[in-house]
Amino acid sequence: ENSDEEDRAATDSSKRVSLSYPGPALVAVIAFHHEKGHHVEWTHPPVPNTDLEHLAMLCLPEGAHKVTGLGHVHFSIELAIEPETQKTLYFGAAVFGQMRKEDLKEVGEDVTRSHVQKAVALLSREPCFGWLQGALTPRV
Numbered sequence: 001e002n003s004d005e006e007d008r009a010a011t012d013s014s015k016r017v018s019l020s021y022p023g024p025a026l027v028a029v030i031a032f033h034h035e036k037g038h039h040v041e042w043t044h045p046p047v048p049n050t051d052l053e054h055l056a057m058l059c060l061p062e063g064a065h066k067v068t069g070l071g072h073v074h075f076s077i078e079l080a081i082e083p084e085t086q087k088t089l090y091f092g093a094a095v096f097g098q099m100r101k102e103d104l105k106e107v108g109e110d111v112t113r114s115h116v117q118k119a120v121a122l123l124s125r126e127p128c129f130g131w132l133q134g135a136l137t138p139r140v
Contacts, residue, residue: 024122024132025090026081028052030059032117033110041118047082055079059094059119070097072136074129093132094121 029042038056058075072095078087096119101111122132 024124024135026121026123028055028059028121028123030056030094030096030119030121032060034113035110050079050081052079055092055121055123058092059121060096060117065098065115065117067097070095072096072133074133076127077123079123088125090123090125091127091129091132092121092123093129093136094119095133095136096120 026047027044028040030038031041032038038053038060040052040056043052055077058073058077061071061073072093075092075094076089077092078089080087081090096117098115098117101107101114101116104111104116120136122135124132
């Protein structure tokens with residue numbers, strides 16, 4: 001005969017969920033340029049024919065330049081990411097911050113301000129904001 005503790009342990013183990021995660025559907029680097037505005041600089045996988053303008057706006061929110069250190073946002077967005085043709089709901093997390101121009105490894109001719117603003121975003125089809133943000137958080 002099982003004790004109450006053994007019954008609880010058996011019940012708890014049957015409710016366990018796998019913590020594995022297949023990975024993000026899209027990784028993106030977003031920048032803010034004082035003349036061009038918000039724009040996506042890079043994605044993996046590459047999605048050249050996908051409209052990512054709204055993604056860029058979500059990842060670098062208004063007032064991001066006032067945040068000290070790194071900030072983060074969670075969001076959802078409907079996108080048709082290649083090769084899809086219909087929009088699908090994606091869940092995302094982004095970490096954003098700014099850096100002084102003199103701290104950049106490479107400074108392009110179009111960098112005319114003292115700081116640059118960038119964000120790194122991960123998108124998933126699953127609402128796993130904690131996992132996404134954890135994957136973006138720098139480890140010391």
